[in-house]
Amino acid sequence: MAKKASAGFRDKTSTSGRSHSKVIKMVKSDNGSYSFQEEMVLNEQVQDFFKK
Numbered sequence: 001m002a003k004k005a006s007a008g009f010r011d012k013t014s015t016s017g018r019s020h021s022k023v024i025k026m027v028k029s030d031n032g033s034y035s036f037q038e039e040m041v042l043n044e045q046v047q048d049f050f051k052k
Contacts, residue, residue, distance in 0.1 A: 023049050 023046055025037045041049050 019043055021046055025050060 019042060020040050021043055022038065022040050026034050027037050028034055039049065
């Protein structure tokens with residue numbers, strides 16, 4: 001069964017934890033199957049991750 005993600009209670013004035021994003025990209029291997037590449041990157045570097 002699927003689990004529902006619940007939002008954590010944090011201070012609205014705090015910006016900690018918001019400077020990074022988890023990015024997921026599909027990568028095709030040599031034999032034709034797809035795998036997923038996951039990374040935590042800075043918000044400013046998200047577009048650079050997908051250009052690789």
